[in-house]
Amino acid sequence: MGASSGTVDTLMSDFLRKSGGVAVIDGGFATELERHGADLNDPLWSATCLLTSTNLVRQVHLDYLEAGADIIITASYQATIQGFEAKGFSKEEGEAMLKKSVDIAREARDVYYERCHESSTVFTSDGRILKHRPILVAASVGSYGAYLADGSEYSGDYGDAMNLEFLKSFHRRRVQVLAESGADLIAFETVPNKLEAQAYAELLEEGIINIPAWFSFNSKDGVNVVSGDSLTECAKIADSCPKVVAVGINCTPPRFISGLIQSIKKVTTKPILIYPNSGETYDAEIKQWVKNTGVADVDFVSYVNTWCEIGASLVGGCCRTTPNTIRAICRTLPNRSSMP
Template sequence: MSIASVEPSWAISDFLLKSGGYAVVDGGLATELERHGADLNDPLWSAKCLISSPHLIRRVHLDYLEAGASIIISASYQATIQGFEAKGLSRDEAEVLLRRSVEVACEARDMYYETCTKGSWDDPKNEVNLGQRPILVAASVGSYGAYLADGSEYSGDYGKSVTLEILKDFHRRRVQVLADSGADLIAFETIPNKLEAKAYAELLEEEDIKIPAWFSFNSKDGINAPSGDSISQCASIADSCGHVAAVGINCTPPRYIHGLIQSIKKVTNKPIVVYPNSGETYDGIQKKWVKSAGVEDEDFVSYVGEWLEAGASLIGGCCRTTPNTIRALSRTLLSKSALSK
């Protein structure tokens, strides 16, 4: 299913209508790549696999599709032209890799549909056989802080020298390339401040991007973005942009999601997307996740009912969640959807 031809402000709503009212977003990418043997100790993080092992990315996308995900997010979160150039690649080579991130996800979707048609599954115990459900590929755009690889996407502090124009210049070509890559939408993820949200919104308008986008913020306290900007202020920027089709939260502890949804609902009627992390904390200095308050899959999924009740309609997982998390989540959403009919 392509939603590029649908008016951006209605695109996700139309997709949800065709999906039974709710849709499952995939889970963490880096954790799964490492589980499959990838070494991600690199400033490019998961984007390193676009150079060295795209087949592992495809495998993880397939794992999430088989678990029930209806939206898979490309491995371009940390993939920037500037980051690839710092590795010695040319600008043309960097753009090829950006496009490749979406191509790999589209290939996984095609392979999944082919498997459904043949009635064959890698995991014979898989109970989430959703057949020819609509599946979207979202092109991930990580924040400026993700490129810096210093954990500043979790602080929102870029320094006074980083202006709106600098952020727009940094992201512009990347957004253009991903918008023309064959993706169904662009997922602007882990946005830590309203300045970067404004930069994205202006870029979408200036470049007249033809595919819809979602803006997904993060929070450390359940009230504000890491910068201290209120989530309501951030969501208002997304609401005012006609190219933004959904607004939400990612890479935030599950315990904060309900209140954040309520804050977002006060300023927008657009669909709400939430994909929390496991509840663990990222240490930007040591560059690792600290097992502070992580939750098990069962605990993660136990929150879903209140997220739905609060107004979320697209739900998945972020860092440290797995296909098992998404499988449990998919079963829960299927049962909710069935009860609403």
């Protein structure tokens, strides 16, 4: 698809209208790669598969499309030019890897559309065949903390010396490459603090990016973002940026989502997106999900219609959710309930 500057304002509203009012985002990506045997014990995390397992990346995208996802998010969350350079690649090779993440997602969409054309098995809620439902490719941008791979993406603590200009410089070329690679929008994910939200907003306002974006924050207390910064203040930054077409929450336990939606609604009328994790806890030191406190798919999905009723327009899953989670979400949504 791709969005020109003239369609930035309408891309999300048109997409949601064509999706029946609620669109479905895909689920956990890195944890799904691991479930298929990928070893992600690497500073590049899921992006290491751009070097070693492109077929697996494509297959996971396809699995989510087959499950009913309307938006697939690229394997670029922890892919940075600086990260690739630290592994011995040139700047040009790092940029090529970023572009590849978008190419693979677009290829998966093309394959899925071809399968739909051949089988004609995708239906709308009133039984009409929908061979080519709208599907967006969102280019993932993880935080500076994700690049550090030290758990600071879950605390937002970058040290007292961190400043706005550094963050803008760190992200600028990466975001520009992703935006020019054919993605439909940029997904600024797991934004941990107000400073990084401001850096993203100012980059968007520079005019170097001609596609829309969403901002998705994370919370560990159900009130603030993980740094302790006010969620409403962070959401106000997103609301004030014309290129931001949706704002919401990801990688946060399901039990917190309803309250967070209510907080976001106080400061924006933009579409609200939510894609929580399974509710399990990630230990950044040992780099493992621990404390089996997550919720089963049936319990996760029981929240979905409430989230939509109170304001969410885009719903999916983050870490430890699977294509089965997304399939269950699709089946519970009134506008998608007749999907196979």
